[in-house]
Structure formats: C-alpha cells, structure tokens
Amino acid sequence: MGKNKVVYVCQNCGYTTGRWLGKCPECGGWNTFTEEVDIYTPTVKRKGALNFLTSSGKPIPISQAKEIEYIRFSSGIKVLDNALGGGLVKGQVALIAGQPGIGKSTLLLQLAYKLSHQGKKVLYVSGEESVDQIYLRAKRLGALNDNLLVYSETVLEKIEETVEDISPDVLILDSVQTVFSTELESSAGSVSQVREVSYRLTELSKRKEITTFIVGHVTKEGQIAGPKVLEHIVDTVLQFEGERGSFYRILKVLKNRFGPSGEMAVFKMTTFGLEEVPEPSAFFISERNADRAGTVIFPHTEGNKPVLLEVQALVLPSVYTNPQRRSEGFDPNRLAILLAILEKEAGIFLRDKDVFVNIVGGIEVDEPGIDAAVAVAIVSSFKDIPLPPNVAVFGEMGLTGEIRNVYFAEARIKEAKRFGFKRILAPKSVALELREPGVEGYRHITELLEALDLT
Numbered sequence: 439m440g441k442n443k444v445v446y447v448c449q450n451c452g453y454t455t456g457r458w459l460g461k462c463p464e465c466g467g468w469n470t471f472t473e474e475v476d477i478y479t480p481t482v483k484r485k486g487a488l489n490f491l492t493s494s495g496k497p498i499p500i501s502q503a504k505e506i507e508y509i510r511f512s513s514g515i516k517v518l519d520n521a522l523g524g525g526l527v528k529g530q531v532a533l534i535a536g537q538p539g540i541g542k543s544t545l546l547l548q549l550a551y552k553l554s555h556q557g558k559k560v561l562y563v564s565g566e567e568s569v570d571q572i573y574l575r576a577k578r579l580g581a582l583n584d585n586l587l588v589y590s591e592t593v594l595e596k597i598e599e600t601v602e603d604i605s606p607d608v609l610i611l612d613s614v615q616t617v618f619s620t621e622l623e624s625s626a627g628s629v630s631q632v633r634e635v636s637y638r639l640t641e642l643s644k645r646k647e648i649t650t651f652i653v654g655h656v657t658k659e660g661q662i663a664g665p666k667v668l669e670h671i672v673d674t675v676l677q678f679e680g681e682r683g684s685f686y687r688i689l690k691v692l693k694n695r696f697g698p699s700g701e702m703a704v705f706k707m708t709t710f711g712l713e714e715v716p717e718p719s720a721f722f723i724s725e726r727n728a729d730r731a732g733t734v735i736f737p738h739t740e741g742n743k744p745v746l747l748e749v750q751a752l753v754l755p756s757v758y759t760n761p762q763r764r765s766e767g768f769d770p771n772r773l774a775i776l777l778a779i780l781e782k783e784a785g786i787f788l789r790d791k792d793v794f795v796n797i798v799g800g801i802e803v804d805e806p807g808i809d810a811a812v813a814v815a816i817v818s819s820f821k822d823i824p825l826p827p828n829v830a831v832f833g834e835m836g837l838t839g840e841i842r843n844v845y846f847a848e849a850r851i852k853e854a855k856r857f858g859f860k861r862i863l864a865p866k867s868v869a870l871e872l873r874e875p876g877v878e879g880y881r882h883i884t885e886l887l888e889a890l891d892l893t
Contacts (some may be wrong), residue, residue, distance in 0.1 A: 446471040447629045450657060474624040479553045488820030508696055515821035516553025517704065517714045520743070521673065521689065521698015528647040529698060531640050533614075533669065534689075535654040535662045536678030541687050541707055542653050544579065545678070546610050547572070548711050549651070551581030553608050559585055561606035565616030565626075575816035579711040592626060594619040594635055601642060607798055610644065615663065627655075654701035669693065680707075681800040686721065687712065688801055690740075700740030719746035719857055722799045728827035732819030735830040735859060736811035737850030738803055744846065744853040746830070748798040749808065756792045765799050767797030768812060769804060776813050776835065783839030784884050784893075807844035810863070813883060817892045825890060826861065826865040830854040833865045839883040840867045851877055863889065 446458050448471055453464035455471070460472050472707050510525035519525045536542050543566075550560045554745055564572055572588045587604065591597055594617050601609060611617065617635045618626035636652070643650040652672065655663040662669060662677075669675050675693040689703040704715035723735060723746050732797055733752040737744050737867070756762065765773050780786040795812055797803055810833035818825050832850055834842040845852075847868045854862050855876065863886060864876045869879025880886040887893050 444473055447474050449629060450663075451628075451672045452629045452633075452667070453665060456534070459833070460516075472624075472628060473694050474622075474628055474630050476601060479525065502622065503795060507806065508698075508829050511558075512556070513549055514556060515549060515703075515714060517716060518549070518689070519704040521701040522695060523701070526649050527673075527696045528649060529644050530674060531643050531650045531672045532674035532676060533654050533657050533662070533672045534676040534678060537656060540680055541705070541712055542678050543567075543706070544575070544687070544707075545687075545712050546612065546651055546653065547576055547581050548579060550586050550608070550610055551579070551583055552578070554585035555584040558607040559604070559606065559723055560587065560608040560610065561601065562588045562610045562612070563597055563600075564587060564588070564590050564612045570687070580587065581711075592616050592618060592734045594638060595621075598638065601646070601648070605646060606648060608640075609648050609650045611639065611652045613655060614639075614668070631803050633665050633667055636671055640671050649775075679800065679802065686715070686799060688799070691807075698742050701743060717855060719744075722747050722801075723857070726798075729820045729824055731824045734811050734818065734825050735814045735854070736803075736808050737830055737832050737851055737854050737862075738801075738805070738808065738871070739846045740805060742846075744849045746853060746857060747801065747803065749815045750796045750798060751812065752792075752794040752796075752818045753788065753816060753820040756790055758792075761788075761790060762792040762794070763889050764793075765795040765803045767800070768795050768808070772809070773812070775837070776809060776816070779835055779837060779839055779883065780813060780817065783882070785815070786820060788816070788820065791820065806834045806842075807850075808866050809833065809835035810841055810886060814863075814890065814892070817887055818890075821892055823892055828858065828860040829863060829890070830859040830861070831863045831886075833863075833868075833880075835883060841880050841882060841886060843867045848872060872877045 442653045445454050447454050448462040450467040450470045451465040453462050458471050462466050464753055508527045510527055512519055512525045534542055550562050554560045558631055569588050569590050576582055589600060614635055615627040618631045619634050622630055622634060657663050673695040677690040677692050679688045683705050687705045691699050691701045693699050704714040704718040704721060706715055726748050734749050736747050736749050763770060763773055777788050811831040814831050832843050836842055843865045851862050860876050864877055864879055866879035866881045867879050
C-alpha cells in the first residue's frame with residue numbers, strides 16, 4: 439500500500455496545493471493553509487458520496503421523466519414556512535449560518551420543540567454543548583417534549599449509528615465544524631472533515647427521508663466558513679443576520695431547491711426566545727421620523743415577498759483632509775459610485791463632505807434597485823430638505839445618471855401602496871408599462887430630484 443498523499447488546504451475557501459503557501463491565491467487569505475491527507479487518493483477509504491443520485495438506468499428524454507410531488511409539512515413557525523415556500527420537505531437538507539450568539543441554536547431548539555409537539559421524532563445533536571446545557575436552555579424556552587431527543591457527540595460514525603438506530607423524522611446538527619470522521623486524519627472543522635461530514639449526512643438524510651438542519655460557522659467577514667461544496671450539496675442555505683445590540687433577527691433564504699430563494703423571515707429576540715414578526719414592512723418603518731431630512735422608503739425584494747425599508751443618509755462638513763464615506767447595510771464601493779454620479783450629472787458636490795448611509799433594521803441590501811433611494815436620501819440630507827412622508831423610491835442608477843428598471847417592480851409598488859404610500863417614484867419604463875395611479879416614472883436622476891424639489 440502506497441503512502442498517503444499530503445496536501446495543503448486553505449481553511450477559508452478550500453483551495454488545495456501541493457506545498458505550503460503564505461497567501462492563498464484563490465481568496466487572498468494569509469496563513470490559512472493546513473496540512474491534510476488527500477481523501478481522494480486510492481489509499482484512503484472514503485464513504486462520502488452522493489449514492490442517492492446513482493442510477494442504474496439509461497439516459498432518457500426529459501419529457502419522459504416523472505414529476506415528483508414533494509409533500510410538505512409545517513415547521514410550526516409560520517414565517518419560516520412562508521420563507522421556505524410553504525414548509526419543510528422530507529429529505530430536505532438545510533444549512534443555517536450566522537455570527538456567534540446571533541440565535542441559531544435558539545431558533546433550532548424552538549423549531550425542534552414545535553416539530554416534536556406535532557408528534558415528529560426529532561434528534562438534536564450538539565457538538566458544542568452538553569445534554570445538561572441543552573436542557574437548561576430548553577427549559578428557559580419552554581421547549582421540553584419527550585419526542586425531542588438530545589445527543590451530545592462529535593464523532594460522525596457514532597452519529598450515523600444513532601440515526602440508523604432511532605430513525606428520527608428530523609435531524610439537527612449543531613454544528614458541522616465540531617463533527618469529525620475517524621477515517622480522516624485531519625482535525626474537526628478542517629475543509630476535508632466538513633466536506634466529508636456534509637456528504638455523508640446528506641446521503642443519510644436522502645436515503646432515510648430525514649429532514650436535516652446543519653449549523654455552519656461564519657468567517658470574520660461574515661461568509662459561510664468551510665468549502666463551497668458545503669453550500670452546493672445542501673438543498674437550502676439560510677443566513678441568520680442581525681445587529682448584536684438589536685432585538686431583531688433576519689433569516690434570509692439564499693438558496694432553496696424546493697421553493698424561491700431571496701425570501702426572508704423576521705424574528706424578535708426576547709427573554710423567552712425568538713418571536714415571529716408577521717409584518718416585516720411594518721417593523722422596518724414603524725419608528726421612522728418622516729419630518730427629518732435624509733430619510734426615504736425603499737421597497738426591497740429578493741424573492742416573491744417585498745419588504746419596505748427605511749434608507750437614511752447623513753451629510754456633514756468634513757473636518758478631515760479625506761472625507762469619510764461610511765455605510766451600514768449598503769456597499770461602500772457602490773456609495774462612492776453614486777456620489778460621483780451625483781456630482782457629474784446633478785451638480786451635487788460632496789467632495790468636502792462626510793457621507794453616512796444606513797439601512798434601518800440591520801439588514802444588508804446588495805440589489806441595484808436601492809440606488810435611487812440612496813441618492814435621494816443623500817441629497818435630502820445635503821440640502822436639509824425633508825421628503826414628503828408618503829413617498830417611496832426605487833430604481834437602479836447608471837453611470838450617466840439614468841434610472842433603470844429593476845425586477846419585481848409591480849410587487850414593490852403593491853407593497854408600498856398597501857402601507858399607504860401615495861407616490862411611488864420609479865423608472866420611466868415601469869410607469870409606462872404598468873400605468874397605475876400614484877406611480878411616477880423618471881428617466882434621469884435630475885428629473886427625480888426636481889420632482890422632489892431637491893434641485
């Protein structure tokens with residue numbers, strides 16, 4: 439038998455090389471390489487494979503394939519069911535990631551209790567807490583039920599044996615970075631271990647039709663830690679977000695094979711756990727100070743359900759040689775581009791001003807439809823002119839100042855009207871296509887500013 443091949447694997451992105459490197463050429467991380475045994479060499483026995491995808495048949499025309507009707511069941515948390523497209527599916531594997539202390543374990547323990555209360559057998563496996571610690575948290579949350587089984591273990595083979603023995607309806611693993619396989623020489627949390635654990639748990643869940651939730655850690659940049667295959671292999675990827683000092687938490691659906699992605703569920707953190715927030719729009723705009731300059735409402739959507747967000751801007755004379763450009767929930771690079779557009783196309787000179795932008799509620803928005811709202815909020819603060827309280831703005835801005843169309847425009851307009859906004863300022867193409875009362879269309883940023891008396 440030959441000697442096992444040793445490789446060096448980046449613990450941030452999974453990049454593999456035959457020699458140690460100080461800087462990863464893939465992700466740019468420093469001192470991220472660790473020595474591991476290559477699990478794909480013939481000398482290493484490996485079980486981690488998606489055997490449930492293996493077929494002994496022959497290729498067939500896609501028109502002859504069978505339509506599978508997935509049977510959904512409720513998680514017991516209505517906002518989560520809505521975000522997932524109607525509920526959970528047997529055999530579904532979901533990855534939930536978020537910052538430490540954000541509430542992942544709390545949410546999953548409440549979810550486990552809701553499902554066990556429905557009569558489903560739930561196995562909660564923790565590699566971070568003892569059984570006694572889980573009990574104390576469950577007692578505080580009022581989540582005690584005989585159908586909820588807790589198990590503290592970090593060895594993958596023992597977890598597999600337990601799952602085979604009790605055949606739960608739902609499996610929760612907290613977390614994948616703490617579990618390791620004895621068949622690999624690398625330590626728990628390494629790229630090889632995370633990849634192996636995810637493959638084998640996915641294969642087990644599909645074969646026995648177990649709905650599985652896997653908790654994943656995040657890096658200091660907020661990205662899901664571990665190899666990208668972890669996100670590719672699972673059916674659903676959930677990102678838990680929120681500011682440490684805020685009561686509110688946002689669960690984003692980044693990927694979903696059984697429903698639309700881009701949906702979100704909003705929760706409120708209390709002493710007794712997480713409470714559902716059925717109307718996210720009402721939450722985000724509830725404390726808005728509409729009579730002050732620099733605030734505007736933006737109808738945001740990444741999935742089927744839009745949410746109204748408050749965009750705030752603050753513009754002040756700079757006391758430093760280099761003016762500050764800061765943003766929370768909005769890309770700072772995009773902010774620099776918008777400031778350049780405002781100067782070139784609208785004559786708004788902010789080169790000697792500090793500019794701060796904030797998306798209220800701790801949510802991060804990376805869609806281009808927010809451009810017009812951010813630009814309007816900045817000019818409103820710069821000129822110290824409050825905007826009318828019944829105005830909502832959306833649209834992408836091009837480098838020449840044009841206002842471009844964005845997706846789900848009709849859904850955005852309906853959500854704004856539902857909350858009483860009489861004027862929806864949108865791209866001209868949207869207004870011409872929909873021809874709805876209250877929708878005003880504009881082709882250029884200067885037209886938009888003139889309509890709001892900000893010129």
